[in-house]
Amino acid sequence: MNTSVMLVDDHELIRQGLARAFERDDAMHVVGQAGSVHEGLAVFRELRPDVVVTDLQLPDGQGLEIVRAVRAESDTVGLVVLTMHAGDDQIFAAMEAGASAFVGKDSKSSEVVSAAKHAAVAPRTFLCAGLSAAMMRRATAPAAPRLSTREEEVLALLAEGLGTSDIAGRLYLSESTAKTHITHIYQKLGAANRAQALVTAMRMGLLDGVASGHLTR
16 A cells, blocks of 8 residues: 655756655655645645655745644654754654755655655654754753652653553553653653753753654653
8 A cells, every 4th residue: 555645846947856756665655745844734624644754944945834723733744854964953843833854955865765655654753864862952951850760661652642541551650640650750850841851851861771763742
């Protein structure tokens, strides 16, 4: 079964180049293209592709507007963000918006295709091509809070995408105890939810032991 892909970029040559890269893969099929936020959302709602690959900077706004709108409508669509400016601010913004993957425009076209494949099968797991721990931490990040050994274990399982009941089962805890640990983690990180907790933990280097490049919200 082919994965349907939509490309959003205001440069036609870039779109065509990406389209050719996708066409070389028998498992991928480009079904639509757009050059702006407005057009991108219209094409998405008409075609409902499996994956949307969008540039960050568009003539009428940012690709993150597409990411937020699509993610609000679907948890299963893969969302890949492309940009020339691959700083940590952009990476964190893409993650918080609900993107599945973040790829710099200086990456090989094959990396974009690989990111789209990842997004198709794991749309809620964040992938950043070439991600390093250093990139994921701000130089001015505050000192990391002290987590207990158990809280570190729970945080790692949150990053794997496990829910409260699954975490409780994995660590042989009651569900109420698992909830208490999660609450304490959120409090220590100043977070209101899983996504905020993971972003903050990444910035502070608390997830360096988790498989590099992948985080599940």
